[in-house]
Amino acid sequence: MSRVYNFSAGPAVLPEEVLEEARDEMLDYKGTGMSVMEMSHRSKAYDTIIKEAEQDLRDLMNIPDNYKVIFLQGGASLLFAGVPMNLMKNGKAAYIITGQWAKKAYQEAQKYGEAVSVASSADKTFSYIPDCSDLDIPEDADYVYICENNTIYGTKFKTLPNTKGKELVADVSSCFLSEPVDVTKYGVIYGGVQKNVGPSGVQVVIVREDLIADGPALKYTPTMMDWKIQADNDSLYNTPPCYGIYICGKVFKWIKKMGGLEAMKAHNEKKAKILYDFLDESKLFKGTVAPEDRSLMNVPFVTGNEELDKKFVAEATKAGFVNLKGHRTVGGMRASIYNAMPIEGVEKLVDFMKKFEEENA
Numbered sequence: 001m002s003r004v005y006n007f008s009a010g011p012a013v014l015p016e017e018v019l020e021e022a023r024d025e026m027l028d029y030k031g032t033g034m035s036v037m038e039m040s041h042r043s044k045a046y047d048t049i050i051k052e053a054e055q056d057l058r059d060l061m062n063i064p065d066n067y068k069v070i071f072l073q074g075g076a077s078l079l080f081a082g083v084p085m086n087l088m089k090n091g092k093a094a095y096i097i098t099g100q101w102a103k104k105a106y107q108e109a110q111k112y113g114e115a116v117s118v119a120s121s122a123d124k125t126f127s128y129i130p131d132c133s134d135l136d137i138p139e140d141a142d143y144v145y146i147c148e149n150n151t152i153y154g155t156k157f158k159t160l161p162n163t164k165g166k167e168l169v170a171d172v173s174s175c176f177l178s179e180p181v182d183v184t185k186y187g188v189i190y191g192g193v194q195k196n197v198g199p200s201g202v203q204v205v206i207v208r209e210d211l212i213a214d215g216p217a218l219k220y221t222p223t224m225m226d227w228k229i230q231a232d233n234d235s236l237y238n239t240p241p242c243y244g245i246y247i248c249g250k251v252f253k254w255i256k257k258m259g260g261l262e263a264m265k266a267h268n269e270k271k272a273k274i275l276y277d278f279l280d281e282s283k284l285f286k287g288t289v290a291p292e293d294r295s296l297m298n299v300p301f302v303t304g305n306e307e308l309d310k311k312f313v314a315e316a317t318k319a320g321f322v323n324l325k326g327h328r329t330v331g332g333m334r335a336s337i338y339n340a341m342p343i344e345g346v347e348k349l350v351d352f353m354k355k356f357e358e359e360n361a
């Protein structure tokens with residue numbers, strides 16, 4: 001068996017230890033004589049799995065008691081509708097457009113109410129985060145929406161926007177659990193887990209209780225997308241994505257063992273620095289993002305020559321560094337260096353880039 005260094009943006013690399021544990025438990029989960037895949041979601045064994053997953057996540061993120069944690073399915077993209085359906089009580093919300101995922105969320109929200117774009121970085125192909133210190137936020141907006149880490153373009157909000165008292169809603173799909181967060185600054189934190197936490201098919205929503213106390217803003221909201229019903233049923237209204245939640249739970253335990261989110265942040269900063277420092281000194285490769293807005297998780301770069309980009313991706317793949325091709329809308333390369341990417345993966349990638357640079361100078 002040989003494992004590659006997988007720089008995929010998502011689904012993405014998971015900790016090897018977690019995969020090994022899941023393998024060991026595949027046929028007989030803790031003496032139950034069955035796989036977690038074969039188990040009733042109402043069983044005692046599964047109840048422990050989902051409760052521990054929630055508790056470990058609460059411990060990791062220091063989630064206050066007045067926030068609900070729910071596990072859902074349908075992709076982060078389904079939540080582009082779920083957010084306005086649950087929260088647009090006045091029928092209006094402010095969106096900050098920093099990339100394709102934010103734009104999709106904004107467009108989806110327009111189906112359900114008035115979504116207003118209050119800032120955008122589309123003018124420079126989303127290569128920076130706009131100044132959000134004094135935005136023109138409508139008085140009656142229910143929330144301000146951001147995509148906190150822009151997976152495709154490689155930017156991250158280093159300071160949260162001034163929402164002028166409105167609730168902040170953040171899609172954190174690609175920076176979930178990559179560093180500590182102050183949950184109290186948000187009304188809703190949500191994300192798909194397949195970027196940094198687990199297998200696709202699971203979304204986590206962390207929502208302040210009072211925002212959903214009266215049920216969804218839009219009365220026709222499907223039951224499955226009604227966060228109050230999901231919260232009241234401890235994410236077990238129907239059959240949840242059981243196996244995915246089980247793997248997420250293992251990843252939460254792995255992060256705890258690694259030292260929690262402070263340790264993750266240090267680990268991620270170290271990796272990102274190795275790559276960005278090289279990009280800054282390289283004569284061939286260039287980062288595409290405003291340095292102050294660089295993501296710790298997704299690092300896009302180019303040579304400036306499409307043919308050479310292609311050659312790099314092909315040779316890297318052969319050498320065991322896979323999924324480095326940039327998003328189809330951006331081109332070039334992108335290295336996603338999520339929590340589970342070891343430091344040596346980034347060091348070896350940089351060595352490989354140096355060699356490629358020498359050979360192609």
Ligand SMILES: *Cc1c(COP(=O)(O)O)cnc(C)c1O
Pocket residue numbers: 010074075076077078101147149150151171172173174192195
């Ligand atoms: C990948 C991604 C999505 C879309 O996730 P799906 O689960 O495929 O719907 C949304 N937002 C961000 C920030 C992402 O990185």
